[in-house]
Amino acid sequence: MQHNSTQDTLVGFFVATGIAVLFFLSLQVSNLSSFTEQKGYTITARFENSGGLRVKSPVSAAGVKIGQVSDISFDPKTYESVVKMRINAQYDSIPDDTTASIFTAGLLGEQYVSLEPGGSSEHLKQNSNIEITQSAIILEKAIGQFLFKSAEEKK
Amino acid sequence: MMNFIQTLGRNTRGSFTKLGRATFFLMQTATGVIEILPRPRLLLKQLYSVGVLSFLIISISGLFVGMVLGLQGFYILSDFGAEETLGVMVAASLVRELGPVVSALLFAGRAGSALTAEIGLMKATEQLSGMEMMAVDPIKRIISPRFLAGIISMPLLAALFSAIGIIGGQIVGSGLLGVDDGAYWSQMQAKIDFQDDIINGVIKSLVFGFVTSWIALFEGYDAIPTSEGVSRATTRTVVNSAFSILGLDFILTALMFGDD
Amino acid sequence: MSDSVRSQNSLVAVRGLSFLRGDNKIFKDMYMDFERGKITAIMGPSGTGKTTLLKLIGGQLRPAQGSVTVDGSNVHRLRRNELFVLRKRMGMLFQSGALLTDMSVFDNVAFPLREHTHLSESMIRTLVLMKLQAVGLRGARRLMPNELSGGMARRVALARAIALDPMMIMYDEPFTGQDPISKGALVHLIKSLNETLGLTSIIVSHDVHETAAIADYIYVVSDGRVIGEGTPTEIKQSSSEWVKQFMDGSADGPVHFHYPAKDLQDDLMSTGKRY
Numbered sequence: 001m002q003h004n005s006t007q008d009t010l011v012g013f014f015v016a017t018g019i020a021v022l023f024f025l026s027l028q029v030s031n032l033s034s035f036t037e038q039k040g041y042t043i044t045a046r047f048e049n050s051g052g053l054r055v056k057s058p059v060s061a062a063g064v065k066i067g068q069v070s071d072i073s074f075d076p077k078t079y080e081s082v083v084k085m086r087i088n089a090q091y092d093s094i095p096d097d098t099t100a101s102i103f104t105a106g107l108l109g110e111q112y113v114s115l116e117p118g119g120s121s122e123h124l125k126q127n128s129n130i131e132i133t134q135s136a137i138i139l140e141k142a143i144g145q146f147l148f149k150s151a152e153e154k155k
Numbered sequence: 156m157m158n159f160i161q162t163l164g165r166n167t168r169g170s171f172t173k174l175g176r177a178t179f180f181l182m183q184t185a186t187g188v189i190e191i192l193p194r195p196r197l198l199l200k201q202l203y204s205v206g207v208l209s210f211l212i213i214s215i216s217g218l219f220v221g222m223v224l225g226l227q228g229f230y231i232l233s234d235f236g237a238e239e240t241l242g243v244m245v246a247a248s249l250v251r252e253l254g255p256v257v258s259a260l261l262f263a264g265r266a267g268s269a270l271t272a273e274i275g276l277m278k279a280t281e282q283l284s285g286m287e288m289m290a291v292d293p294i295k296r297i298i299s300p301r302f303l304a305g306i307i308s309m310p311l312l313a314a315l316f317s318a319i320g321i322i323g324g325q326i327v328g329s330g331l332l333g334v335d336d337g338a339y340w341s342q343m344q345a346k347i348d349f350q351d352d353i354i355n356g357v358i359k360s361l362v363f364g365f366v367t368s369w370i371a372l373f374e375g376y377d378a379i380p381t382s383e384g385v386s387r388a389t390t391r392t393v394v395n396s397a398f399s400i401l402g403l404d405f406i407l408t409a410l411m412f413g414d415d
Numbered sequence: 416m417s418d419s420v421r422s423q424n425s426l427v428a429v430r431g432l433s434f435l436r437g438d439n440k441i442f443k444d445m446y447m448d449f450e451r452g453k454i455t456a457i458m459g460p461s462g463t464g465k466t467t468l469l470k471l472i473g474g475q476l477r478p479a480q481g482s483v484t485v486d487g488s489n490v491h492r493l494r495r496n497e498l499f500v501l502r503k504r505m506g507m508l509f510q511s512g513a514l515l516t517d518m519s520v521f522d523n524v525a526f527p528l529r530e531h532t533h534l535s536e537s538m539i540r541t542l543v544l545m546k547l548q549a550v551g552l553r554g555a556r557r558l559m560p561n562e563l564s565g566g567m568a569r570r571v572a573l574a575r576a577i578a579l580d581p582m583m584i585m586y587d588e589p590f591t592g593q594d595p596i597s598k599g600a601l602v603h604l605i606k607s608l609n610e611t612l613g614l615t616s617i618i619v620s621h622d623v624h625e626t627a628a629i630a631d632y633i634y635v636v637s638d639g640r641v642i643g644e645g646t647p648t649e650i651k652q653s654s655s656e657w658v659k660q661f662m663d664g665s666a667d668g669p670v671h672f673h674y675p676a677k678d679l680q681d682d683l684m685s686t687g688k689r690y
Contacts, residue, residue, distance in 0.1 A: 007200070007203045010207045011203050014207045014210055014311070017210075017315065018310075018311025018315060019311070021314045021317075025250065025318055026349055029246050029318075029344065029353070030344065030347040030349040031347065056348075058345070280511055280516070281513040282514070282515055282516065284509065288473050288506075288509075289503075289526070289527045290499040290502035290503045290527075291530050291531075
């Protein structure tokens with residue numbers, strides 16, 4: 001069989017491009033790159049209501065993403081939502097009296113956990129608890145309260 | 156009426172025997188695949204005619220599909236003030252559905268029909284028979300390398316289609332319509348999941364590659380060895396592949412994205 | 416030559432062979448012997464399944480009844496890999512040549528060597544050039560099959576058939592559709608290969624003159640049966656009307672010119688039908 005070297009080159013080029021493109025999709029398009037930063041620590045916060053928060057929702061401080069939600073469960077004793085968050089290892093000096101709130105990005109956007117640092121000199125570590133939390137704002141509740149208040153003011 | 160039922164019965168029997176032959180054919184092909192592993196040159200040649208020759212049509216189609224998605228997506232999303240999620244929309248539709256499905260349909264038209272015609276003509280010109288008389292198993296020597304090449308090429312082509320489509324969407328979105336470039340990529344990265352989207356897309360295209368190559372090779376091998384028989388077999392390859400790809404896509408989508 | 420001597424010395428023996436295609440009997444109870452080192456021809460009109468007979472001998476088809484023995488082994492009792500071992504020693508020349516269209520002449524002839532031996536490329540080159548030299552096409556080694564004339568394609572196929580030095584070659588209609596020069600070349604080739612390589616040759620043909628010129632023994636087949644056999648001279652002097660018609664090529668005789676149909680007058684009178 002004639003060894004057709006152009007053909008070999010083209011096949012090599014094809015396979016290499018295909019694999020490179022798969023890498024591109026994995027790293028550039030999907031969230032695989034954030035996956036790989038597995039080093040970090042997990043903290044827990046209890047919310048009265050975690051609203052539309054989901055696993056993999058971002059956790060941010062001062063608007064910068066520092067980790068993501070790893071687990072959400074319901075505590076049947078306290079009737080609270082237990083949210084576990086994975087914080088990237090490089091952010092290891094967050095005070096332990098930090099407040100966690102659930103906010104919505106934009107009017108229709110996804111919900112995320114926002115951490116607002118306190119003033120303690122102790123830092124959050126693996127399995128730390130965040131004591132002070134503020135639940136998600138449920139739009140219907142907020143509107144209801146607003147209407148109720150304005151009705152009272154009119155009296 | 157009686158005639159109709161008889162015809163129905165005959166056709167049912169016919170399709171079952173054909174399915175049986177196709178299954179047997181697949182088993183022989185699969186055992187042949189193991190035996191060509193020590194002879195990569197056979198595979199290389201088929202990767203060329205199946206993969207490399209489909210490269211251009213897949214790239215160009217991917218670019219245009221991505222650009223159209225960018226345009227349409229922008230018009231819809233801008234009504235909701237959510238233009239910055241354009242990247243998510245383009246990437247999700249490409250990686251989950253359009254990449255595997257459209258590239259498989261193009262693959263069936265470009266490479267599948269060529270495979271059927273090639274094998275059918277080899278049968279019509281007694282090349283397969285001649286090979287058998289030279290004590291060479293035509294399934295192992297001719298069919299198996301083409302089958303393996305089809306399965307390898309399909310995910311690569313689908314990934315190429317998606318990637319070029321995403322870039323096409325970006326060209327239209329941020330280049331022409333003024334969507335923020337950073338938002339296009341970062342929203343995409345936040346929303347497209349490696350496991351759920353990329354891996355499932357690759358699995359889909361592997362399945363499509365498997366089915367399309369199987370149909371194309373079997374139709375060629377099973378063709379009536381005349382010019383009319385081969386032309387009919389080629390048509391059947393394209394039609395049956397399209398049905399199988401779209402039907403399987405529905406089933407796979409239901410299985411993969413069903414519970415979430 | 417007596418029958419017992421022929422059957423003792425036969426390489427291929429066909430015994431009581433019957434073959435059906437659907438409900439059609441192609442062969443009924445055939446007996447044939449193909450002697451070692453000789454050229455035996457099977458002659459008969461087109462459409463009598465002569466090619467089918469070769470496929471039966473090569474084990475590509477299975478008979479309904481009877482057996483085919485090649486060099487002592489029953490072809491249809493062999494397992495697949497045993498059959499493949501036997502086939503390496505059987506060459507077959509297809510009517511179309513059956514060259515692999517995606518390879519050059521050289522690669523086509525080298526194909527069986529590369530598939531079945533572990534010879535070095537330089538060794539293969541030597542062998543291929545020798546085989547091509549034998550058929551007179553050494554200069555055409557770089558051509559692709561679609562660049563060859565029909566006669567050249569058959570000669571290349573012949574070079575390929577003898578590449579593994581088989582014990583026998585089956586020729587399927589080697590002279591059909593050839594111009595007189597190619598015919599002459601093929602007749603000469605078959606004869607000389609048979610002598611120089613000591614091959615056993617089986618020729619299926621309906622070209623009376625070419626075949627009679629080189630065959631040692633002829634079977635005339637019609638309607639699924641052997642209707643005459645003997646050396647070419649015996650066949651030419653045959654008393655059978657049928658054999659005479661075939662050898663002389665007369666239009667009418669025991670084989671009618673007309674395909675079976677009902678009476679012409681009745682047929683023309685029955686109006687109202689499309690056919």
